[in-house]
Each structure stands twice: as structure tokens, then as C-alpha cells.
Amino acid sequence: MADAEMAEGLLCATCQQPAKLQCPRCLELNLEKDLAAFCSQECFKASWAEHKKLHKPSATEGWHYCTRRGAGRSLNMPEFKWTGELRPARIGPMRPIPDHIPKPDYYATGYPASEMESRQQHQVKIRTEKDIAGIREACRLGRLVLDKAHAAIKPGVCTDEIDRIVHEATIEFGAYPSPYNYFNFPKSVCTSINEIICHGIPDRRPLQEGDIVNVDVSVYYKGYHGDLNETFVVGEVDERSKELIKVTHDCLHKAIAICKPGTPYRDIGEVITKHAKQFGMSVVRTYCGHGIGEFFHCAPNVPHYAKNKAKGTMKVGEIFTIEPMINLGLHRDKTWPDGWTSATEDGERSAQFEHTLLITPTGCELLTARLPTSPPLWWEKEEQQAAKGGGDAAAAAAVGAS
Structure with missing residues (x-):
């Protein structure tokens, strides 16, 4: 050395x-x-x-320009018409997975052969009680990991540090970070900043005051995957970006509200698009929700845009994700030269929220639901501060009157 x-x-x-x-x-x-x-x-x-x-x-x-470039232009940076202000920074090495952690088949090869060859790519599986219990536990751990990442979000923290937090927390729970080497993805979590729609690769760029960042956590635990994501503010953020985050959150929950046995999957896109359009926002069409279980991605496909061609209706025991991506500008996307990072075509900001849910006889169960201990989202934080301010004012008034 x-x-x-x-x-x-x-x-x-x-x-x-x-x-x-x-x-x-x-x-x-x-x-x-x-x-x-x-x-x-x-x-x-x-x-x-x-x-x-x-x-x-x-x-x-494929990653050479990211792992070797420093500040400013580099000879390793490919010619590319970037759509917004964000640029890739250095990507650190993949973090080790201990031997005792059970691993999916793509850990060694980068290719999920069992997933791609499964009939579940075309046929939606009705989950057994064992499946449901296993996926529920994976989703619970995913929620705990995402909350740890959320708590670390602030100006100056780089997304590679968020990757470290997610990686170490996942390993601590005895789980495997599902994105790790999935089709050769080089990190343990996706972090998508500002105009990045999804699949952003954690790197050495520090988060900046005014950024928004989506953190997409997936874990593989005892043979089952769990998947969820949320979009967070970094310090003080402009009002339109905050509105984008809130509208995206509400699009997801309005879609969840119609989920029950007999609901056509195509109706999810109608609900999401209707709400987004009310605020002058668009819905990404390239990426969709998906089935999940022993495989990271499987049937059904769950489009988020209106007038989609999704087949089938929801049945008791089906488990899938809904994860709308909402843009301030146009819905179209453009992929960076790394083959993963998806940016808005016009450089406008994008936000995303995701839950994994189970169809029950009376509706649905959110397997990745927020916990009482989950850090507040921006509007929840403002509501808490307002309530605290009101309580302090009332206490001061009571003291003054005594």
C-alpha cells in the first residue's frame, strides 16, 4: 500500500x-x-x-466518466445534451455484502435470471399467507431503512452518504439491498435529484439548499422484496417544488383509495392524471408500478397515466406497487449515458412517491405505510410547527392573564 x-x-x-x-x-x-x-x-x-x-x-x-471525473469538464465525460443543471459526480465503489446475508441470483451475475424466466412476468400471482407474511416483513424493514435515510437529508450531505446509510441499515437488519447489482446497478439505493425522474445513482455531489431528492429503497429479506420511496426537501425549497411534492403524494393516495377487489388496473392512471392536471403537472409514462414478492419486478404492470392499456382487475391476495412520477413540465424523459439516470426532457423538476400494497376483501393494506416514528414530510413539519406556535401563544396568553 x-x-x-x-x-x-x-x-x-x-x-x-x-x-x-x-x-x-x-x-x-x-x-x-x-x-x-x-x-x-x-x-x-x-x-x-x-x-x-x-x-x-x-x-x-459505462461508469468510467462518473468514477474518474472531478469538478468541471473531464475528458471522460461523454458528449451529451443535458436537459437541466444537474451533472453526474464521482461514483464510489460498491460496498461489500457480508457472506451471511442471503442474496438473490443477480448478486453474482448482474442478471435476474429466475425473475426474467418466471411465468410471473405474465401472470399475476395470488399470494399465500406465507408470501404475505414474508412480503409484509420486507416492507416493514424497507420503511425503517427509508426513515433512516430521510432523517439524514440536509444540505451538504452527498447521496453516496445516503447510500452508505441505506446499505448499512439494510445489512444490519439481515437483509439485502435489492437494487445492488440488479442489471448491474452499482449502488444500494436510487437517489433522484431535481430534474431526475428515477434511477439516479448515488454519487459524491453534496445536496444543496433548495434541492428536492427522491430516495427509493428496496430490500430483499428471507426470500421476499419490499419497495417504497418518498421525495424530500433539502433545506428551504421554492413553493412550486413543494407543491409538486405534495401533489405527487396526493396522486398516490387518491389512487390507493380506489384499490379493492374488482377495480380495473387501468383506472389508477385515470385518478392520478386527473389530480396532476388540476395543478398543471404531467404524468411520466415510461415507468410504471409492478408486482413484487420473491421477484423484484413481475406482473401486474401498473401504468400511472390516463387512457392506458393495462389489463385485468384487482383480486384478493395480489400485491403490487403504485409509484407515480409527476413532472412540473412535459411528461417525456431522457436517459443519461450511464444507462440508468432518467431525467425530464425539458429539465423541469420531478417528484415520486411509492407504496407496496396488498388487496384485501374490503380494500387494501399499505404494507409500506408510514409509522408514528417516521420523520415528517414538509407539510407535516409545517403543520407541527404551526401547532407548536399556536400552543406557545396560548400558553403565553394564559400567563399574561394570570
């Missing part, structure tokens, strides 16, 4: 402690220094299985 002088001022690529050593092979390949920094030989050895992948040309193919 290279000496401490070369690592001065860097943080360990694995644990974010002050670095004392650097990987000589990384330096030889002229990789970004903060990817090669480690706090100790022990930390380096523990990370070796994943870290060594950076030394192979194929490992960074």
Missing part, C-alpha cells in the same frame, strides 16, 4: 474514516484517489473482493 502522506486529506473508500493508505494498483491505473484510499490494511482486505473489480477495464465500462 502507498504511504500515509499520499492519503492525507482523504477518507476511507469503505468506512469513511480518515485514510492512511492507498491501493498501489489504483494509483498505477490513475484511478480517482478517493477510490483507492483506506484507513487500514484490515479495511482494505475486507473490501478486496469488491475493490479489485475497479482494476478491470470492464468494471468501469
Whole structure:
């Protein structure tokens, strides 16, 4: 390993402690220094299985411009007509998954073969009591993980730090972060900022005052996946962006309100589009909700836009997600050169909320419902502050009258 002088001022690529050593092979390949920094030989050895992948040309193919670029323009940055102000920053290495964590088949290959070959891609499964209990538990853990991420959102925190929080919390619960290496996705969570609709890759860009950010958490626990996401404000945010977040939240819950046995799946898009249009907003058409269980994605497909062609009606025991993506401008999207990050075509902001739900005999159950301990969303926080202010005023008035 290279000496401490070369690592001065860097943080360990694995644990974010002050670095004392650097990987000589990384330096030889002229990789970004903060990817090669480690706090100790022990930390380096523990990370070796994943870290060594950076030394192979194929490992960074497609991500090369992200993992090696610094501030400003880089020779590794592809020519691309960016639609808004956001640009990719450096992407840190994948964090290790301990041996004791049960893993889906795509952990090793990057390809979910069992999912893609399953008849559940075309046929909606009625869930058994065992399935329901397993998915409910995965969703409960997903909620706890998302709440930890939400609590960390503030100006100056980079999305790679959010990835670390999600990764470590998921592992602590004995679960696997579902996005990790799913079709070669390089991180444990999706973080989508401002004009990014979905599938944003966590990187070293610090969140800035006035940003909005969606955090999409999925966990795989004891053979089942759970999936949810929310969009958060970063510090003080303009009123139109706050309205976008609230409208998106309400679109989701208006759609959930019609979910019961016999409801056509296509009706979800009608409800969402009607509400979004009232506020001059549009609904993304490229991405949809989906079935979930032992597979990350399966039937049914759940479009969020009006006049869609979704087939079938809801039946007791079906489990799926609804996850509308609402834009301030046009509904169309454009994918970044990384193959994942989806941005609005006009650079306007986008927001998303997602729940996993179970169809019951009388309606539906939100498996990813917010908890009493969940950090408040922006309007809930304002309501709490207003209530507190009113209580303080009443107390002051009572003191003055005594």
C-alpha cells in the first residue's frame, strides 16, 4: 500500500474514516484517489473482493466518466445534451455484502435470471399467507431503512452518504439491498435529484439548499422484496417544488383509495392524471408500478397515466406497487449515458412517491405505510410547527392573564 502522506486529506473508500493508505494498483491505473484510499490494511482486505473489480477495464465500462471525473469538464465525460443543471459526480465503489446475508441470483451475475424466466412476468400471482407474511416483513424493514435515510437529508450531505446509510441499515437488519447489482446497478439505493425522474445513482455531489431528492429503497429479506420511496426537501425549497411534492403524494393516495377487489388496473392512471392536471403537472409514462414478492419486478404492470392499456382487475391476495412520477413540465424523459439516470426532457423538476400494497376483501393494506416514528414530510413539519406556535401563544396568553 502507498504511504500515509499520499492519503492525507482523504477518507476511507469503505468506512469513511480518515485514510492512511492507498491501493498501489489504483494509483498505477490513475484511478480517482478517493477510490483507492483506506484507513487500514484490515479495511482494505475486507473490501478486496469488491475493490479489485475497479482494476478491470470492464468494471468501469459505462461508469468510467462518473468514477474518474472531478469538478468541471473531464475528458471522460461523454458528449451529451443535458436537459437541466444537474451533472453526474464521482461514483464510489460498491460496498461489500457480508457472506451471511442471503442474496438473490443477480448478486453474482448482474442478471435476474429466475425473475426474467418466471411465468410471473405474465401472470399475476395470488399470494399465500406465507408470501404475505414474508412480503409484509420486507416492507416493514424497507420503511425503517427509508426513515433512516430521510432523517439524514440536509444540505451538504452527498447521496453516496445516503447510500452508505441505506446499505448499512439494510445489512444490519439481515437483509439485502435489492437494487445492488440488479442489471448491474452499482449502488444500494436510487437517489433522484431535481430534474431526475428515477434511477439516479448515488454519487459524491453534496445536496444543496433548495434541492428536492427522491430516495427509493428496496430490500430483499428471507426470500421476499419490499419497495417504497418518498421525495424530500433539502433545506428551504421554492413553493412550486413543494407543491409538486405534495401533489405527487396526493396522486398516490387518491389512487390507493380506489384499490379493492374488482377495480380495473387501468383506472389508477385515470385518478392520478386527473389530480396532476388540476395543478398543471404531467404524468411520466415510461415507468410504471409492478408486482413484487420473491421477484423484484413481475406482473401486474401498473401504468400511472390516463387512457392506458393495462389489463385485468384487482383480486384478493395480489400485491403490487403504485409509484407515480409527476413532472412540473412535459411528461417525456431522457436517459443519461450511464444507462440508468432518467431525467425530464425539458429539465423541469420531478417528484415520486411509492407504496407496496396488498388487496384485501374490503380494500387494501399499505404494507409500506408510514409509522408514528417516521420523520415528517414538509407539510407535516409545517403543520407541527404551526401547532407548536399556536400552543406557545396560548400558553403565553394564559400567563399574561394570570
